[in-house]
Amino acid sequence: MAESVTVENLSFWFGKQQVLKDVSLSAQAREVTALIGPSGCGKTTLLRCINRLYRLYSGASITGKITVGTENVLDPHIDQVELRRRVGMIFQKPNPFPHLSIFENVAAGIRLHGLAQGREVAERVESCLKKVALWEEVKDRLDRPGTMLSIGQQQRLCLARTLAVEPRVFLMDEPCASLDPVSTMRIEELIRELHKEYTVIIVTHNMQQAARISQQTAFVLNGEVVEVGRTAEMFVRTRDERTEAYLTGKMG
């Protein structure tokens, strides 16, 4: 199910400002790739290129190549709806649909893509909520608004919503940034589970988190990937002195 993501010579501009400079990076299937780097270095932008959410910005331009599975994502003729079903995204701030119930939040994507009908929808919703360990907490109030859950629960709801459309790749932009330590632990546990079936690319500011959950780490600085390596090795012995400075807290 999981598909690898390959970024080749990607450059990105907001108007005249170049935000990504000739970025190349390969995320293996069934692995967690962590993106770390100081604020404003372009991590979010890189993530949003992969599901083409950057098209929301006016004045954006892009060159290079991004391959998900075997398909070039930047091909203008690509089926964007299908791409975004295969490449799910989790945001920094949990964003369940405010006008939908807990149940309908998870069902939204299923209905949108016509992935199931009738009773099957409910079964799928249940299984997704179980996967994110939310079922026991919400099974008695599935018809209440998704926004009435705690922030940590909301983020798990968003995970379930994305799981429900059967993506191949998960993009996560600091998914724990607005969560308390306990909720963060639960999300991390989920990510460790998820990567067995999916490809995960996660932006994080938390070095320990990158070390705990990822197999590969890429260090981004001023729009360039200055170092990519196996997480286990990178945190022991970095090759690039800029990464070293960042990791030891001398920068960023």
Added chain:
Amino acid sequence: MNGKQLRLAKSYLWEVICLLSGFAAMAVLFLILYYIVRRGAGVINLSFLTNLPTPVGVPGGGIGNALVGSAIMVGIGTLLAVPQGIAAAIYLDQHRESRLAIATRFAARVLTGVPSLIVGLFVFTLMVLRTGSYSALAGGLALAVMMVPVITLSAEEMLRLVPSTWREASLALGATHRQTVLRLVLPAATKGITVGIMLAIALAAGQTAPILLTALTSRFWLENLQQPTASLPVLIYSYAITPFADWQQQAWGAALVLVVMVLLLNVAAQLFVAARNREV
């Protein structure tokens, strides 16, 4: 007086000014309501609401045809203006800084400031002169012209309030722009948009000049939409300026009916919104 006392005095004075201003606005509203009720309540009964007007001095005259005419013309205006206004708002929201959007927004703002008489004259030239007849259709069109910019501007405001994080959630899930607008953004903004529509309806229901120029008036029941049509505001106006006590009193009664109808519409809209919120 030391610094602290001065500060306290200033903030106290400020409070008092705000309170008085708020009170003045309320007082004017209640004074108007009080007068309308006191002078108009006496004539209101079922036959007043359902009868045709009668000549001066003949008892039993009513406002039935004006009530129907107003309802129909406001209805036509609403049917034309609501889809048009919301569609324009969606456009403005999606193409915020495009030239056409900026021009449209500017035009809508100007249009809300154009005297209603001018709107009436415009529709008079456009329809009444061409078809050779005053009509409910022309009246409805004139009201629609007045309602569209109000609905457009208020609806755009409400659409903008829908946070981009929600839209992103929808797009990232694979929804198209159209689906995102129809299934997420519009439902999330329904409450505010409804309030804007109510405002436009209230505005339209009270219009006199544009209706006088497009639908004129009539002392008979409405038979089709292509004939001169009675309306509450025009009836109120034409009765109020006569020297006849019974017509003057009927004008007050009609004014009370108009105010109560607008009020009821607002309450209905509030209930509708509340019911929608519970549905979630």
